[in-house]
Amino acid sequence: MRVSRRATLSLRTVAIGYLVVLLLVPLGLVFYRTFEHGFGYAWSWMTTPAAISALWLTLVIAAIAVPLNTIFGIICSYVLVRGRVRGRAILDSLIDLPFVVSPVIVGLALILVYGEGGWFGNWFISHGIPIIYAPAGMVIATVFVSLPFVVREVAPVLRAAGEEQEEAAATLGASSWQTFRRVTLPSIRWGVAYGVVLTSARALGEIGAVLVVSSNVAGSTLSLPLLVYQRDSQIGPAASSGAYAAAMELIVISLLVLVGMMLLGKRREEVR
Amino acid sequence: MAVGSYAEARAPARRRALARAPRGTLGLGISMIYLSVFVLIPLAAVVVKAVEQGPTAFFDSITNSVALTALGVTLGSSLVVAAIGAVMGTLVAWVLVRDRFPGQRLVNSLIDLPFALPTIVAAITLIALYGPNSPFGLSLAYTRAGVLLAFLFVTLPFVVRSVQPVLIDLDPEAEECAASLGASNITTFRRIVLPAIRPAIASGAALAFARAVGEFGAVVLLAGKVQIASIVIFADIESDAPQAAASLSVVLLAISLIVLVLLRLLGNRNAR
Amino acid sequence: MRIDVLDVGKRFGEFVALDDVSLEVAEGSLTALLGPSGSGKSTLLRIIAGLEAPDSGEIQLDGADVTPARPQDRGIGFVFQHYAPFNHMSVRENVAFGLRIRKRPKAEVKAKVDELLALVGLTAWSGQRPAQLSGGQRQRMALARALAVDPRVLLLDEPFGALDANVRAELRLWLRRLHDEQHVTTVLVTHDQEEAMEVSDTIAVMHEGNIEQVGSPQQVYDHPVNDFVMGFLGPAVRMEGELVRPHDLRLSLEPENGATEAVVTRVVHLGFEVRVEVELPDKTQARAQMTRAQARELELGPGDTVYVQAPHKEREKVKV
Numbered sequence: 001m002r003v004s005r006r007a008t009l010s011l012r013t014v015a016i017g018y019l020v021v022l023l024l025v026p027l028g029l030v031f032y033r034t035f036e037h038g039f040g041y042a043w044s045w046m047t048t049p050a051a052i053s054a055l056w057l058t059l060v061i062a063a064i065a066v067p068l069n070t071i072f073g074i075i076c077s078y079v080l081v082r083g084r085v086r087g088r089a090i091l092d093s094l095i096d097l098p099f100v101v102s103p104v105i106v107g108l109a110l111i112l113v114y115g116e117g118g119w120f121g122n123w124f125i126s127h128g129i130p131i132i133y134a135p136a137g138m139v140i141a142t143v144f145v146s147l148p149f150v151v152r153e154v155a156p157v158l159r160a161a162g163e164e165q166e167e168a169a170a171t172l173g174a175s176s177w178q179t180f181r182r183v184t185l186p187s188i189r190w191g192v193a194y195g196v197v198l199t200s201a202r203a204l205g206e207i208g209a210v211l212v213v214s215s216n217v218a219g220s221t222l223s224l225p226l227l228v229y230q231r232d233s234q235i236g237p238a239a240s241s242g243a244y245a246a247a248m249e250l251i252v253i254s255l256l257v258l259v260g261m262m263l264l265g266k267r268r269e270e271v272r
Numbered sequence: 273m274a275v276g277s278y279a280e281a282r283a284p285a286r287r288r289a290l291a292r293a294p295r296g297t298l299g300l301g302i303s304m305i306y307l308s309v310f311v312l313i314p315l316a317a318v319v320v321k322a323v324e325q326g327p328t329a330f331f332d333s334i335t336n337s338v339a340l341t342a343l344g345v346t347l348g349s350s351l352v353v354a355a356i357g358a359v360m361g362t363l364v365a366w367v368l369v370r371d372r373f374p375g376q377r378l379v380n381s382l383i384d385l386p387f388a389l390p391t392i393v394a395a396i397t398l399i400a401l402y403g404p405n406s407p408f409g410l411s412l413a414y415t416r417a418g419v420l421l422a423f424l425f426v427t428l429p430f431v432v433r434s435v436q437p438v439l440i441d442l443d444p445e446a447e448e449c450a451a452s453l454g455a456s457n458i459t460t461f462r463r464i465v466l467p468a469i470r471p472a473i474a475s476g477a478a479l480a481f482a483r484a485v486g487e488f489g490a491v492v493l494l495a496g497k498v499q500i501a502s503i504v505i506f507a508d509i510e511s512d513a514p515q516a517a518a519s520l521s522v523v524l525l526a527i528s529l530i531v532l533v534l535l536r537l538l539g540n541r542n543a544r
Numbered sequence: 545m546r547i548d549v550l551d552v553g554k555r556f557g558e559f560v561a562l563d564d565v566s567l568e569v570a571e572g573s574l575t576a577l578l579g580p581s582g583s584g585k586s587t588l589l590r591i592i593a594g595l596e597a598p599d600s601g602e603i604q605l606d607g608a609d610v611t612p613a614r615p616q617d618r619g620i621g622f623v624f625q626h627y628a629p630f631n632h633m634s635v636r637e638n639v640a641f642g643l644r645i646r647k648r649p650k651a652e653v654k655a656k657v658d659e660l661l662a663l664v665g666l667t668a669w670s671g672q673r674p675a676q677l678s679g680g681q682r683q684r685m686a687l688a689r690a691l692a693v694d695p696r697v698l699l700l701d702e703p704f705g706a707l708d709a710n711v712r713a714e715l716r717l718w719l720r721r722l723h724d725e726q727h728v729t730t731v732l733v734t735h736d737q738e739e740a741m742e743v744s745d746t747i748a749v750m751h752e753g754n755i756e757q758v759g760s761p762q763q764v765y766d767h768p769v770n771d772f773v774m775g776f777l778g779p780a781v782r783m784e785g786e787l788v789r790p791h792d793l794r795l796s797l798e799p800e801n802g803a804t805e806a807v808v809t810r811v812v813h814l815g816f817e818v819r820v821e822v823e824l825p826d827k828t829q830a831r832a833q834m835t836r837a838q839a840r841e842l843e844l845g846p847g848d849t850v851y852v853q854a855p856h857k858e859r860e861k862v863k864v
Contacts, residue, residue: 030393079300105486106314112314171595174642228390232399
């Protein structure tokens with residue numbers, strides 16, 4: 001379809017204008033608000049004990065949830081693509097649930113199961129394992145919301161790679177484990193890496209589900225997104241500066257994630 | 273390898289073969305247990321909580337004025353967001369695929385920003401821009417327009433990323449053929465391009481709709497008195513009214529499930 | 545190594561891929577499983593390899609039942625239609641894979657791989673990735689990889705199907721020579737009757753999950769047991785309700801005993817051969833093949849009347 005120069009230019013302007021208004025102007029403003037009182041002032045908000053422990057907690061939660069979902073994602077993709085067992089279709093439909101369930105509902109659901117008076121809550125509490133209003137609950141909530149990413153990235157790559165290489169390895173004498181480690185895993189590694197990046201992005205930034213199951217106490221259950229929320233909810237320009245500073249930390253982490261997505265996205269396309 | 277080893281290995285090998293389950297049985301078991309612990313059992317708890325006091329309590333919880341308003345506003349805004357997203361997302365995808373301009377790759381990776389950015393950062397960004405201290409004197413915060421904007425921000429990538437690959441794969445020969453037969457650009461787009469990308473637009477818009485219905489993080493700071501379903505559920509949890517929260521959640525879950533089923537049907541039709 | 549297929553059955557849902565098939569593959573032979581797509585030939589090969597499990601029946605290697613054995617325990621070499629290269633490994637690593645799995649000493653692996661790379665003419669490419677090779681080279685790499693583990697049986701699934709005509713012809717000759725040197729029992733799946741006749745010493749013709757006939761290329765071509773085998777192994781025309789080869793039809797200008805009168809509709813010159821298309825009295829079409837010299841003698845043109853003589857059964861018996 002040959003579009004005239006004028007039409008092309010106006011379409012381009014509308015598209016870029018939309019993106020600028022929706023994405024760039026707001027982000028630029030956050031940069032401005034964060035550093036308007038100088039870098040040192042923003043830095044002091046980033047290095048309060050609450051902020052440092054929030055960053056740590058965020059990283060720790062991600063460090064638990066991401067590997068769990070990665071291992072699950074690889075096993076699950078293998079079952080969906082290579083399995084011959086009945087029940088795959090059910091698994092396939094259920095996997096996407098976390099994508100469409102509101103994060104608040106996730107929090108509510110966890111309270112109803114693991115909270116006081118919940119299905120298993122009393123058992124955990126009586127055994128001295130607090131889950132709700134404790135970091136454990138935040139980890140479970142994070143696992144829930146970031147669960148499908150690795151599966152949805154790896155399954156198509158695994159399907160595209162085909163089964164022949166694995167069959168060839170088997171006829172050459174490789175055991176199932178050797179085949180998986182030497183043939184299957186290398187052929188899906190970029191898909192796995194991309195899935196890990198997406199999972200990490202969601203895990204580091206989750207607020208809704210985590211907010212419900214956290215006690216919001218600085219130093220124990222306050223993650224970085226929660227810190228932003230808490231500081232912003234307080235009144236006064238000082239608190240708002242603190243919120244911007246914490247948000248800036250998240251933005252930096254996200255930009256790193258975005259760069260990772262760009263780089264891996266290219267590798268992934270090459271493999272496909 | 274000695275020939276005799278087969279005869280020797282035969283008897284136990286046969287027993288093993290009889291016991292051997294279809295491939296993926298163990299993986300399916302692991303996946304289902306993982307999914308149950310983190311997703312299915314908690315969601316079941318929500319459903320049980322909603323109906324355990326009988327159908328009357330459930331219907332009362334979802335038909336009082338607060339719940340009805342919240343559902344109406346949420347569904348209405350989500351529909352508007354899906355519609356705007358479908359049009360603008362298609363336009364952006366078109367410009368990214370068919371247009372060539374400097375900085376295009378950067379713009380392309382910007383699209384993923386809302387996926388990479390924690391929703392609370394989106395919220396604080398939009399507050400900075402349209403909140404009480406807006407540099408443009410716009411105060412959209414605590415209005416429906418502000419909520420709409422937040423939804424548009426977080427759902428931007430869905431339609432773009434779903435339409436883009438289809439546009440790339442679209443054979444330009446069909447468009448050239450239509451043009452050679454005398455079709456105008458608008459006719460060519462409507463009769464040739466649109467039918468090809470319509471399923472992709474529909475599935476992108478459906479995902480955007482589902483995301484908007486459940487969105488919490490991006491609107492938690494902005495919504496104020498605008499009663500969004502997820503905010504109402506959060507308020508119910510905070511005020512220790514789990515039955516009311518669960519009832520509203522079940523309605524949202526039902527909507528999500530319908531979207532999931534529609535997406536699946538759409539996907540099956542595309543595969544054919 | 546001898547292969548015995550005993551009453552092997554396999555279904556995929558409602559589709560019967562193999563209908564209780566039996567086959568004996570002699571030690572050191574090169575057997576072709578020949579048939580159209582969907583005839584079950586690839587399924588049978590995959591069952592011999594252990595890549596599929598049969599629903600019923602037994603596979604024996606040298607008289608030992610290996611039906612429950614996994615592919616890695618069968619001592620086979622398998623070459624896939626699309627080569628199945630390990631894309632993340634170099635050519636050398638691909639060929640060495642089976643030996644590495646068996647944890648052979650490094651020096652032995654190197655010697656064996658060098659020998660095989662030389663055999664398939666890929667020494668200069670040993671450090672490249674499969675993606676950098678041509679189709680024919682990839683196929684030779686796949687063969688070297690399968691041969692590296694000294695398989696007792698070599699199984700080839702449409703090995704030349706995805707290659708250009710010239711490369712295909714070259715690789716066929718090469719495979720035949722390789723087999724004559726190494727004498728590994730080889731089973732080859734193909735849908736190309738010319739390939740089967742050129743390469744193999746035994747052909748098993750498959751159709752709709754059954755083996756229709758097993759024999760030497762000459763036997764199945766000249767003495768097909770039924771119409772399907774007749775039609776699948778070469779051109780055939782129907783004369784007096786029976787299928788015959790066009791080159792076995794004899795045309796003459798004079799009426800002869802037992803000959804059928806026909807009208808020439810078209811004469812096609814195809815280089816060294818001439819194809820004469822005729823219409824029989826029952827309005828059916830038939831065609832005869834002859835050499836240029838024969839055609840010149842008859843001087844046929846459209847509209848001419850000729851007498852078509854089908855080969856006599858008695859004569860066939862004499863020829864055997």
